[in-house]
Amino acid sequence: MKALLLTLIIAAQFVAPPPPPPPPSQVPQRGQTPNPSNAPAPLSAAECKCSIEVSVKRPNGEPISDVDITVTAAPVTLQLQPGPNGAPIQAIQTPAAAGATTPAPLTATTDGSGHVVFRGLAEGNYTVLARREGYFAILNDTYATQSTTRVLVGPPVAQSTPVPAAAAARGAVAPARQPVQQITINLVQGATIAGRILDANRRPATATQIGAYRVAYQNGHRVLNQVGTPAQSDDRGEYRLFWLPPGEYYIHTGGARAVFNANGGSNYPNVSYYPGTQDPRSAGIVMVNEGSAISGIDIGMQPSPGVTISGSIVNTIPDGRVGPRGQTNRSISSVFLVPRNAPFFENPVLIPSIGGGALAARGVNPVNSNETQFEIRGVPPGTYDFYPVFNDGSPAAVGNLPGYYFARTPIEVGSDNVTGIRSVIRPGATLKGHVTITGNPPAAAPNRPTQPVNITNVRLQLQPRENVPSLARLGSLQFATVDADGVFNMVNLVEGQYSIVAATGLPADAYVSETRLDSRNVSDDGIINIAGDSQLNMEVTISRGGGTIQGTVQDAKHNPVPAVRITLIPDAPRTGNLLQYKTTNSTAMGTFTLNGVAPGTYKLFAWEQIPTGAEQDSDFMREYDLLGTSINVTAGLTQSNIQITPIPTKH
Numbered sequence: 001m002k003a004l005l006l007t008l009i010i011a012a013q014f015v016a017p018p019p020p021p022p023p024p025s026q027v028p029q030r031g032q033t034p035n036p037s038n039a040p041a042p043l044s045a046a047e048c049k050c051s052i053e054v055s056v057k058r059p060n061g062e063p064i065s066d067v068d069i070t071v072t073a074a075p076v077t078l079q080l081q082p083g084p085n086g087a088p089i090q091a092i093q094t095p096a097a098a099g100a101t102t103p104a105p106l107t108a109t110t111d112g113s114g115h116v117v118f119r120g121l122a123e124g125n126y127t128v129l130a131r132r133e134g135y136f137a138i139l140n141d142t143y144a145t146q147s148t149t150r151v152l153v154g155p156p157v158a159q160s161t162p163v164p165a166a167a168a169a170r171g172a173v174a175p176a177r178q179p180v181q182q183i184t185i186n187l188v189q190g191a192t193i194a195g196r197i198l199d200a201n202r203r204p205a206t207a208t209q210i211g212a213y214r215v216a217y218q219n220g221h222r223v224l225n226q227v228g229t230p231a232q233s234d235d236r237g238e239y240r241l242f243w244l245p246p247g248e249y250y251i252h253t254g255g256a257r258a259v260f261n262a263n264g265g266s267n268y269p270n271v272s273y274y275p276g277t278q279d280p281r282s283a284g285i286v287m288v289n290e291g292s293a294i295s296g297i298d299i300g301m302q303p304s305p306g307v308t309i310s311g312s313i314v315n316t317i318p319d320g321r322v323g324p325r326g327q328t329n330r331s332i333s334s335v336f337l338v339p340r341n342a343p344f345f346e347n348p349v350l351i352p353s354i355g356g357g358a359l360a361a362r363g364v365n366p367v368n369s370n371e372t373q374f375e376i377r378g379v380p381p382g383t384y385d386f387y388p389v390f391n392d393g394s395p396a397a398v399g400n401l402p403g404y405y406f407a408r409t410p411i412e413v414g415s416d417n418v419t420g421i422r423s424v425i426r427p428g429a430t431l432k433g434h435v436t437i438t439g440n441p442p443a444a445a446p447n448r449p450t451q452p453v454n455i456t457n458v459r460l461q462l463q464p465r466e467n468v469p470s471l472a473r474l475g476s477l478q479f480a481t482v483d484a485d486g487v488f489n490m491v492n493l494v495e496g497q498y499s500i501v502a503a504t505g506l507p508a509d510a511y512v513s514e515t516r517l518d519s520r521n522v523s524d525d526g527i528i529n530i531a532g533d534s535q536l537n538m539e540v541t542i543s544r545g546g547g548t549i550q551g552t553v554q555d556a557k558h559n560p561v562p563a564v565r566i567t568l569i570p571d572a573p574r575t576g577n578l579l580q581y582k583t584t585n586s587t588a589m590g591t592f593t594l595n596g597v598a599p600g601t602y603k604l605f606a607w608e609q610i611p612t613g614a615e616q617d618s619d620f621m622r623e624y625d626l627l628g629t630s631i632n633v634t635a636g637l638t639q640s641n642i643q644i645t646p647i648p649t650k651h
Helices: 002-012 165-169 356-362 470-477
Strands: 050-057 068-074 076-082 089-095 106-109 115-121 124-131 135-139 142-144 147-153 180-186 191-198 209-218 221-232 238-244 247-253 286-288 307-315 334-339 349-351 371-379 382-391 404-406 409-413 418-425 429-438 459-464 487-493 496-504 511-517 528-530 535-543 547-553 565-570 582-585 591-597 600-607 629-633 638-644
Touching: 050 068, 050 124, 050 147, 068 115, 106 115, 124 180, 135 180, 147 180, 191 247, 191 286, 209 238, 221 238, 221 247, 238 247, 307 382, 307 409, 334 371, 371 382, 382 418, 382 470, 404 470, 409 418, 429 459, 429 528, 459 470, 459 487, 496 511, 496 535, 511 528, 547 600, 547 629, 565 591, 582 591, 600 638, 629 638
Parallel strands: 050 180, 307 418, 429 535, 547 638
Antiparallel strands: 050 115, 068 106, 068 124, 076 089, 124 147, 135 142, 191 238, 209 221, 209 247, 247 286, 307 371, 334 349, 334 382, 382 404, 382 409, 429 487, 459 496, 496 528, 511 535, 547 591, 565 582, 565 600, 600 629
16 A cells, blocks of 8 residues: 555646646637637637628619629638737737638629628638629729729727728728628719711711720820720711710721731721811810710811821841741731831831732732732821731740841821832841949848849849830840849840830849940930940949838828828929839828939828829829929938828829
């Protein structure tokens, strides 16, 4: 008996006592700060009993019925963690465990009061899509065909920042997590534009294509983009364009592609702008509001026989396309005629048939000839660039487009036919470049290494500054890669003016500080002139330790304004250098940060709504220049606590 008691006493010395219960402050509770390692599992549908109530309205509060609503759950785990700098608790989404499945989407349609309810939802993250044909969601500066709202359902969590009504209307900020989410979605109804098309004799013009076009911005230039579906006039010359978002439109006939005419007629499109002009500078602008129906937008087409441009295209590329049976084809792939000095860029005109009946009858377009005769008929007066294109069939390489070769020939058109044009297709220019990294990066945080630059990650992108065919853009739009020695090459570039519009693969503090082309500094205007089959050398310097700008966007009552566009624009003469423009959006708390800013003077703007890229257009900015906040940026320094107010735009 004594031996057994001694054995139990010895064994007890090796048995750990049970741990004391954790204090209440360490027990994870919903709505309180947990340790992420022991965060509670999301509630099931039976436990949560959550729901999403959707209300869809027009801006005037009128409900919208028959809106298709889709609710999709994302496979995530939710954790509650304290917000930054002592902010209230936030819901943090982390990926779910491997093999997690996504529940099937739920769909429903709004009733006559514009409502629909999804009940019995589990705790989690959901995406709510709303769509109805002919209605649009306002998405920053554009209109989208569907509205997207992301919501968290589950036990409530405090929201650190109130959501202004204007931001909520843009769908920019999701509501705080609640067991019952009540979201209101604003959609605007599309408008219609209708009228008649009359020919030069004031008779109905039948089967004539017409479209609505809106001004957009691309790398400092205005471009004219078609919106919606083009229409065709009926037997009475009547047309109707529908489902157009609110805004200003140019209405014109014709299109970017001419109509083939086998009988020797015009193969250049006869474009007429409302109310009846071929000059876009004289065109009228049609303004449509939400849900409006505009009628009487009649277009009187002008008599425009135009003139004929003719000549020859000489193909100097030694190899032709090889067909499946080994035959060689040296025919021209396509021909474009691009108007110059237009108030905005439109798609270059693709000419479908350059031979014409008379030329084809004489057999002057053999596929294996080095010289091809051409005719373009019905061309109105103006200045043009003529782009014949030859494709040798070789595959495209990264960073360039060797399979396509171009000629660029300027042509001045008046009242008489233009003959004797000789356009020679040659290999494009070669741009050889070198990238140098200089300067010191900002001091790293304690126990964190300084972010290095891997020069092979650097990518540079050129962009034509002029209106050119899309095929001519492809060689420059692909990013040029940089090797370990800092060398890059771009080949077969089409003659014209270019800009470096992007430099990627850089740390946040880095910026392009200098660009030299054949020893000429082009850093101010950013213009890179490339001529013919020239051989050019470029030196690009990337510096570390750029300036930083931090601030807050506030309204007139000093409330933070989230999800607005902020643009930083360099002062003259650097306004032509697109690399020195900076753009970001304010956070949910209205804050913003711009890193890697080159030293110099700038103006800082916040916008209620601005077309993408409009800040790079000098004509657009002339109206707002005095409203910007002047900033002087010094390398390596941070300017903080800058407060700016959103600017309402008239466009």
